Amino acid sequence: MINKLVKSDKKAVSDIFDGATISIGGFGEAGSPLELIHRLIDLGSKNLTVVSNNTGSGNVGIAALIENRQVKKMICSYPRSTNSVVFPELYRNGEIELELVPQGTLAERIRAGGAGIPAFYTPSSVNTPLAEGKETREFKGQQYVMEYGIHADFSLVKCQLADRYGNLTYNKTARNFSPIMCTAATTTIVQAKQIVEPGDIDPEAVVTPGIFVNRIVEISDPAHESILVAKNHRYLK
Amino acid sequence: MNDFTRKGWSRTEMAQKVAQDLPDGSYVNLGIGIPELVADHVPKGIEIIYHTENGLLGMGAIPEKGQEDIELINAGKKYVTAIPGACYFHHADSFTMIRGGHLDISVLGALQVSDSGDLANWSTGKPGAIPAVGGAMDLVAGVKNVWVITEHVTKKDQFKLVNNCAFPLTGKAVVDRIYTNLAIINVTEKGFQVREIAPGITFEYLQTKTEPIIIQ
Numbered sequence: 001m002i003n004k005l006v007k008s009d010k011k012a013v014s015d016i017f018d019g020a021t022i023s024i025g026g027f028g029e030a031g032s033p034l035e036l037i038h039r040l041i042d043l044g045s046k047n048l049t050v051v052s053n054n055t056g057s058g059n060v061g062i063a064a065l066i067e068n069r070q071v072k073k074m075i076c077s078y079p080r081s082t083n084s085v086v087f088p089e090l091y092r093n094g095e096i097e098l099e100l101v102p103q104g105t106l107a108e109r110i111r112a113g114g115a116g117i118p119a120f121y122t123p124s125s126v127n128t129p130l131a132e133g134k135e136t137r138e139f140k141g142q143q144y145v146m147e148y149g150i151h152a153d154f155s156l157v158k159c160q161l162a163d164r165y166g167n168l169t170y171n172k173t174a175r176n177f178s179p180i181m182c183t184a185a186t187t188t189i190v191q192a193k194q195i196v197e198p199g200d201i202d203p204e205a206v207v208t209p210g211i212f213v214n215r216i217v218e219i220s221d222p223a224h225e226s227i228l229v230a231k232n233h234r235y236l237k
Numbered sequence: 238m239n240d241f242t243r244k245g246w247s248r249t250e251m252a253q254k255v256a257q258d259l260p261d262g263s264y265v266n267l268g269i270g271i272p273e274l275v276a277d278h279v280p281k282g283i284e285i286i287y288h289t290e291n292g293l294l295g296m297g298a299i300p301e302k303g304q305e306d307i308e309l310i311n312a313g314k315k316y317v318t319a320i321p322g323a324c325y326f327h328h329a330d331s332f333t334m335i336r337g338g339h340l341d342i343s344v345l346g347a348l349q350v351s352d353s354g355d356l357a358n359w360s361t362g363k364p365g366a367i368p369a370v371g372g373a374m375d376l377v378a379g380v381k382n383v384w385v386i387t388e389h390v391t392k393k394d395q396f397k398l399v400n401n402c403a404f405p406l407t408g409k410a411v412v413d414r415i416y417t418n419l420a421i422i423n424v425t426e427k428g429f430q431v432r433e434i435a436p437g438i439t440f441e442y443l444q445t446k447t448e449p450i451i452i453q
Contacts, residue, residue, distance in 0.1 A: 027291040027328075028314040029307060078369045081314060088367045100368050103290065104332030104375030111329040123378040124336060127409035129360075130370065172325055173292050174308035179327040207327075224307055 003164045004216050005195060009039045012189050012217045016045045016154055023110065023185055024062060025054040025157035025178035028081065029225035033191045034061050034157040036217075041065055041237050042154070047072045050193050051110070051150055053103065053177060054078040055087035056082070058229030066090060068237060072233070073097035075150070077106050100130060105147050107180060112149035114183025114212075119148045155185035157206070158222065162192035163199075166213025167206045175207065182212040191219040244442075245389070245418040253278040254433075255344055255416050257385055259285050263333075263341040266290065266376060269313040271386050272344040286418065288340055290331050290372040295323025310381035312372065335372065336379035343380035345373065347387040347415075349402040352428040352449035354412040357404035370407075377408035389417035389446050396448040398422070398429065419443050427452055 006012045013036055016022065022040075024184030026032030026111060041064055044191055048071050063086040065071055079087050079098060090096040101109065102124045115176050121144035125131045135146040157178035159168040168190060182188045195218045228235075244256065259265060259279060266288045267275055268378035275299070278287050287296040289311040297318035298312060305316040319325075334340055349357040356377055359370045377383050390397055398415065414432070415422045419434040420443050429450040434443060444451055 028310060030291070030310050030314075031308070065425045078371045080367045080369050091367060092365055098368075100370055102370050102374040103328070104379075106335050107328035107332045108336075122336065125376040126378070128374060130374065170325070172306065172309045172319070173289075173311075175325055175327050176292050177328045180329045191281040226307060 004166045004210070004213060005164050006215050006217050009035045009191060009219060010042065012036065012215045013039045013043055013156070016040055018045050019047045020045065020153040021049040021051065023152040023155040023177075024029060024050060024182050025155070025176065027053050027173065027176040029057070029061070031158050031174035031176050031178055032061050032225055033156045034223050034225060035219045036128035036156040036189060036191050037061050037065055038235055041068050041070070044237060046070050046071065049073045049075065051075045051106075051152060053077050053106065054081055055084060057081060057083035057225060059086065059230070059234035060228045061225050061235075062188075063087065064235040066096065071096060073099065075099040075101060075106070077101055082135075094104045102130060107177065109150040110149055110177065110180045110208055111164060112183045113151035114180060117149050119146050121146055127178040150184060152181070153187065154187040155181040155188040157188070158191050160193050161196050161201055162190060162213075162216045163196050163210070164216075165198055166190070166208070166210030166216060167201050168192070168208035168213065169201055169205060170207055179208045182208045187214045188212055189214065190216045191222065192216050193220060193222065194218065201210060243388070243418060245420075245438050247313070248274060249278070249419070251386055251416050251418060254421060255384060256280065257282065259342065264288055264294070265342045265344065266335065266340055266380065268343070268345040268373070270346045272346060273313065275344055275386070277377050288331075288334060289317070290335060292328060292331050292359055293317070293319060293323060294324050294326070295320045297323070332375055335375050335383065338379055338381060340380045342382045342384060343376040344384045344386055345376065347385045347397065348404050349397055349399050350385055350387070350412050350415055350424075351402050352424065354410040354424040356407045356412050357402040358384070359408045360405045362405050373407045377411040382413050383411050384414045384416065386413050386416045389419040396446070399448045403423070419446060422451065425452070
């Protein structure tokens with residue numbers, strides 16, 4: 001019998017090792033798997049490379065993971081936003097590495113990583129500092145830059161509905177990077193708002209097919225980053 | 238603003254000018270900042286579908302107070318609504334729309350634009366600044382028409398329409414049209430060409446506020 005449900009969020013992330021590359025879903029707080037990130041802080045794995053569009057806000061979620069000095073390197077498109085305080089300070093002090101990637105290139109690198117494509121050419125960033133040192137090639141008279149696929153050791157994502165096979169649906173713009181991140185990791189760990197029976201999700205409406213998912217934990221009442229930030233909540237180990 | 242007094246169109250009027258030029262049925266991506274104002278001024282009877290790169294086609298107005306949904310936001314991470322007929326999708330599909338040339342118009346802000354259409358809008362390159370690019374480089378690389386909406390000069394009265402961008406580029410030869418408080422300017426093979434000048438602004442004044450020669 002296939003059953004990808006796990007009992008606790010603590011257990012779901014328990015084998016994340018030092019030095020792992022972890023893709024974390026979310027665009028701002030929408031879709032950010034806060035509980036899984038906080039359990040990763042409890043676990044304390046270090047020297048992580050984190051792939052995520054942003055670097056978190058306030059002192060919770062990804063920002064808290066960074067503040068706890070567990071992240072060696074961020075791969076992202078937009079490492080600052082309102083209430084983003086932790087990353088900028090560490091970055092200015094040279095205490096964290098940044099690989100800045102155009103947002104569409106980041107998405108395509110993850111998609112490629114999940115699809116078994118090692119590298120591809122894109123027109124984004126040609127003739128800009130972000131293409132410096134990268135291989136370029138001309139196709140039909142236009143320049144393109146080569147970018148590598150990203151395949152993570154672990155993906156942490158948040159979804160709306162999940163069944164024990166790992167079929168997932170999402171909620172509105174909380175979907176963002178999560179479906180492609182599910183495809184591009186050795187182990188994909190999902191926090192679902194609700195677990196349903198197989199067949200309850202219309203097969204026509206499944207967004208992430210279960211084959212891309214390894215573990216699911218139900219978090220029925222997830223915390224909201226903006227609410228925690230407004231309360232000046234600081235997540236500490 | 239030092240000794241410099243802002244002249245010409247207001248920001249709202251600039252947004253109105255952009256809105257009036259959007260063809261009926263266009264798929265449009267509006268950048269963060271002044272471009273966001275454009276949606277408020279689309280003439281009645283014109284249907285525009287707004288794309289926001291975080292995964293929504295058919296973005297609607299700002300929600301009423303108390304109706305905000307934490308999981309329904311735009312690229313600027315502000316609360317939005319979805320129109321009837323909207324759809325959600327993941328980031329790779331969203332940038333397939335952008336990079337694959339499926340969107341008609343991208344409206345962006347700018348730090349500098351050159352008369353060959355180079356755009357700098359993501360970094361001042363200052364030491365200590367946190368570089369952040371978002372989707373700008375993909376938008377200018379892939380969207381059919383790239384329109385810039387910006388103040389004509391900086392708050393310190395420095396050129397923003399320049400011979401060569403000093404700031405790091407977002408894209409080379411990508412801008413098609415510029416909407417400023419002083420004028421609407423097309424970027425042509427011969428350089429900047431005036432499309433419309435704001436009321437009360439002379440061509441000579443426009444030229445003094447623009448580094449490259451403008452074609453009348």
